[in-house]
Amino acid sequence: MMNASSPKKSEHVSTYNTLPDHVIEEHILTRLAVKPLLRFKCVSSGWLSMISSTKFAKKHFELWFPSHDQNLIVQEDRETEEEDKYLLSFDENYNLNEYTKLMNKYPTVRFNTLNTRVVGSCNGLLCVYNQDIMRMYVWNPVTNHCRDIFVPMARGKWDDYQLRCIGFGYVSSIDDYKIGCLMVHNKTLIILVFSLKTGFWIQKPKIDLYYELLLTFEYENPAFVGDTLYWIPQHLNEDENYIIGLDLVEEDMVIIPLFGRIPGDWVIAKLFRMEGCLALCLIQNYTDNEKSICHVWKMKEHGDEEDRVSWQKVLSLNYIGTDFNYLFETGKCLVSQLSYQSHRLILHELSKVSSSKPEQEQEQERQKPPDEGTIVWESVDRGSLFNYFLGGTFGYSESLISPLGENED
Structure with missing residues (x-):
């Protein structure tokens, strides 16, 4: 029988101090690659909430992107029943260290990737367009979050509508991602802009003059600079040439004449x-x-x-x-x-x-x-790689940014 006066066994007291959560977040987690962070969501409910937040996704991308922007997505310019999109990844010296099918790298069941083409890339989000069903997807390949968006149309046949120019970008002044499109319908140019923040399209018809100009454009790859999407016909003529811009803040067109006469x-x-x-x-x-x-x-x-x-x-x-x-x-x-x-x-x-x-x-x-x-x-x-560059090339960097708004699983 134990003596009541016997000394109790001493309890072990840890001598290690736990780092504060804000130190772990700001100085460790935001500097890690995306895929380890996705696994770390399982550590605790607190880490799940922190890593899934929009605030964390933005901070992580700001720190990660400048030194990890050497990835390209390329695609064919011809119709095919097979996967036609590839990811090219370069190291800091621009040596190609990965060349693989996009769907092998980032498999998804969120949408059917066949008969689609990438029309924009921004902050780790891809804008993908399916012309057959007039549907767009804003997709984060690494997290597999996807936003399904229908292209608005008035009554009529799909064949009556032609999307000539499509682009995608982030407007930092209003913290919003937008899809910008120039559509032709019944000899009228229609501006279409979709806001991921509001979930709505705006439509603006333009005068016939712009319709004639837009006929020289067809599926040109955009450049997004200073809140504006820009397109140019790939083949220029010897007379007047123009760059078409779509300001995603004002949601209106910008017409820029090229300098002088372009030699043949x-x-x-x-x-x-x-x-x-x-x-x-x-x-x-x-x-x-x-x-x-x-x-x-x-x-x-x-x-x-x-x-x-x-x-x-x-x-x-x-x-x-x-x-x-x-x-x-x-x-x-x-x-x-x-x-x-x-x-x-x-x-x-x-x-x-x-x-x-x-x-x-x-x-x-x-x-x-x-x-x-x-x-x-x-x-x-x-022909293994050459054909894919002909269909468009987009820069890409992995991120935690969600097309759904506040990051979700």
Whole structure:
């Protein structure tokens, strides 16, 4: 029998201090990749609530994105019954370390990905469009959150409506993600803008003049800069050429005439965002020696002045390649080089333009030896990657941002 006066066994007292939740959140969790964070939701109800919050998703993306923006999503430009979207992931030195089908990387049952195409990418969200059923999806591939959106139409047949331009972007001043569309119906141009915050479309018919202009545009890839979506016809004519913009704040069109007369041998035009500005790439192809020249022009806005917009030529590249694929924010670019033996993806660094006179500069560029660049991917399968760049290329970065508003599971 135990003596009542016997000393009790001493209890173990932990000498470790627990870090405060705000320190764990601000200095540890916000600096982790997305996939570990999704697993850490299971740690406790407190961590689930914290990691699922919109505040945490925004903070995490602000810290994570600047150094992890070298992912691209590419897709074919032709109809296919198979998966036609691929993810390309580059390391900090732009070496290709992953090339895989998008659905293998991010499988989803939220919607049928066949017969769809990516029309926009922003802050880890993809805007995907199914033309057959006039339906859009705003989808976070890594969390698999998806917003299902119907395109509004008046009474009539679907064939009577044509979506010529589609884009997607985030308007920071009002903390809202918006889809912007330019639709043609009965020779009338209709502006469509969908707000993820309100869940509603706005519709604005425009005059017939814009309808004629929009007929030169068809499924062009947008560039989103300064709250505005921009599109340009891929092939320019020798007369007047215009960039069409859709201001997602004012929800109205912006028409920007291009500088002067475009020479006939500048056959391809593409728009990108570079260093926070709208960048116009004009690509000139020479069939005699397979050489191409790309000049990059940066747009500058001048407030309320009469000439609100000016263009400055900033970069150029003399290269051998089949297609100018993508211009990164940093000024680096990807070019496809296709031959009978193989297909290569080559990384180039564009050079600053010289101070030569314009008429002298074009001939000087043509005489220069082409930049060799760095091969980041090569395959003996001739068509394996080339076709996908033709259907559009979008930058992509994983995030916790939800298209449903406050992040949900």
